[in-house]
Amino acid sequence: MKLPRVLVVLGAAAFLAASPQTEPASFLIRGARVADGTGSPLAASDVRVVGDRIAEVGKLEPKDGERVVRGDGLVLAPGFIDVHNHSTDGLATDPLARTQVSQGITTLVLGPDGDSPWPIATYLAEREKAPAAVNVMTMVGHETVRSLVLGKDFRRKATPEEIAKMAALVAQGMREGALGLSSGLEYDVGSYASTDELVELSKAAARSGGFYMTHSRDEADKSFEAMAEAIEISDRGGLPLDISHIKLATVGVWGRAKDAVALVDRARAKGRDVTADCYPYEAWHSNIEVLVPNKQYFDAPSVERALADVGGPSRVTITACKAHPAYAGRNLEEIAKAEGLTPVALFALIVKDGGADVIGHSMKTEDVEIFYRQPWVMVASDGGIDAAHPRGAGTFPRVLGRFVRDRHLFSLEEAVRKMTSLPASRVKLADRGRIAPGMKADLVLFNPQTVIDRSTFEDPQRLSEGIELVVVNGEAVWSGGKPTGARPGRVLRGAGKP
Numbered sequence: 001m002k003l004p005r006v007l008v009v010l011g012a013a014a015f016l017a018a019s020p021q022t023e024p025a026s027f028l029i030r031g032a033r034v035a036d037g038t039g040s041p042l043a044a045s046d047v048r049v050v051g052d053r054i055a056e057v058g059k060l061e062p063k064d065g066e067r068v069v070r071g072d073g074l075v076l077a078p079g080f081i082d083v084h085n086h087s088t089d090g091l092a093t094d095p096l097a098r099t100q101v102s103q104g105i106t107t108l109v110l111g112p113d114g115d116s117p118w119p120i121a122t123y124l125a126e127r128e129k130a131p132a133a134v135n136v137m138t139m140v141g142h143e144t145v146r147s148l149v150l151g152k153d154f155r156r157k158a159t160p161e162e163i164a165k166m167a168a169l170v171a172q173g174m175r176e177g178a179l180g181l182s183s184g185l186e187y188d189v190g191s192y193a194s195t196d197e198l199v200e201l202s203k204a205a206a207r208s209g210g211f212y213m214t215h216s217r218d219e220a221d222k223s224f225e226a227m228a229e230a231i232e233i234s235d236r237g238g239l240p241l242d243i244s245h246i247k248l249a250t251v252g253v254w255g256r257a258k259d260a261v262a263l264v265d266r267a268r269a270k271g272r273d274v275t276a277d278c279y280p281y282e283a284w285h286s287n288i289e290v291l292v293p294n295k296q297y298f299d300a301p302s303v304e305r306a307l308a309d310v311g312g313p314s315r316v317t318i319t320a321c322k323a324h325p326a327y328a329g330r331n332l333e334e335i336a337k338a339e340g341l342t343p344v345a346l347f348a349l350i351v352k353d354g355g356a357d358v359i360g361h362s363m364k365t366e367d368v369e370i371f372y373r374q375p376w377v378m379v380a381s382d383g384g385i386d387a388a389h390p391r392g393a394g395t396f397p398r399v400l401g402r403f404v405r406d407r408h409l410f411s412l413e414e415a416v417r418k419m420t421s422l423p424a425s426r427v428k429l430a431d432r433g434r435i436a437p438g439m440k441a442d443l444v445l446f447n448p449q450t451v452i453d454r455s456t457f458e459d460p461q462r463l464s465e466g467i468e469l470v471v472v473n474g475e476a477v478w479s480g481g482k483p484t485g486a487r488p489g490r491v492l493r494g495a496g497k498p
């Protein structure tokens, strides 16, 4: 189905559709202040888009019959690149990706936390056959290849032969277009892997120019050991590192963001290419088991300690529980009271009955702010289509509205850099992430006075406000508060592709 190439814009007159026979469609965005993605100061510039590229930037006059988008009072930025996105399944059911484009996201990196599509060639071919509104990239997942090799027998160290098989699968994933290796070492399958296993798989990714992205082994009391392990793996594997959703999520490490920053800064000072990403919330979203790092789910002292570590059972809210659907939306303290159980007994019951998804309100604002201020920390959602956490629909506008406008944590230009050129360089996208002639035309026009997230823990899909126009590969995908219906998104393959 060919979708009409119509750009409907805010209060402006409707545009003529581009005539298909002639030159590639061109339009001019006039009067906006440009945040070009590099962190340079906002500049009053006009931007001309021809076909799927930015053709000119500067003081420009419309050509005869050229469509003009008025950007007065608005900021024009490169499209936002989300390096940690869980829309692998969501793109098939919601290719317009409403919750994503309404935040200004134009490129999704899928397959984080060790869990990627497989086979990667098949998945990417499907996305090409049924394009989305956004561009799509993917990692190859450690858990994914580990499960392929070990099957259900994964609660152990792998043998050298098994590691060699996994490495061959990582190499295959890289050849098929993955950007690098992701891991989720706090989760069941990944957590049994040794550091050496991850080093070997990292080497396979490094040979194709990939990077290592990790949900590290511990985001609680052993956070520092886990970060040090991640740095060691990238060091020995010979590839850059991105620490996923950097955080300090237990009482024992609260207030120590400066120490974590020092750890990363030391590695960077030695020339290591280390970055991190961070979502702008004090609450995480995962499965209930991750609360108990020693996996002793039925050992009362272990669980008691774990609940105390996150600030108590009232800090843990169930978002979904198959066996007990009525628990959704309530916290462990409330449910335990209602059921006449101790929180520890309730925890054991839920795990025994198949587990649950939970939100843990266990990060400190000051730590999140310190991480966010670091020049090597980028904005990423850890969300995606249909996310049960508000970060899935609110991350990028939340940073622009609350962190920049309300709290002045850093400049608007720096925020845009953390959303565009910084992630672009992490995933080696040379032709996106900046506004400059020749770059692909992924663009976001937003109102810096009004941009804000509206999603909440009660209503996580509620759309953000203030993102006025989103363009992907030269076509508008979001305009006037709704999707245009266009699906110009492309599959962008990584460095390892032939």
Ligand SMILES: [Zn+2]
Pocket (backbone or CB within 6 Å): 113, 184, 215, 244, 245, 382
């Ligand atoms: Zn994660």
